[in-house]
Amino acid sequence: MSVETYTTTATEPSLVDLLDRLLGKGVVITGDVVISLAEVDLVRIQLSAVIGSVRKEMGMYD
Incomplete structure (x- = not known):
């Protein structure tokens, strides 16, 4: 018998990412x-x- 573990991470953007996009x-x-x-x-x-x-x-922004 084997136990498999799956780890998922939330892909919610951080505040810095949101400010950069805006x-x-x-x-x-x-x-x-x-x-x-x-x-x-x-x-x-x-x-x-x-x-x-x-x-x-x-x-200057590409």
């Missing part, structure tokens, strides 16, 4: 902040950010 392709982040009083908007801020790799834009 920066390689680029990310757009948007958000809205509204401050209101008695259902009257007093302040509205719209935020947008584009995050990408500098190396890619300068032609």
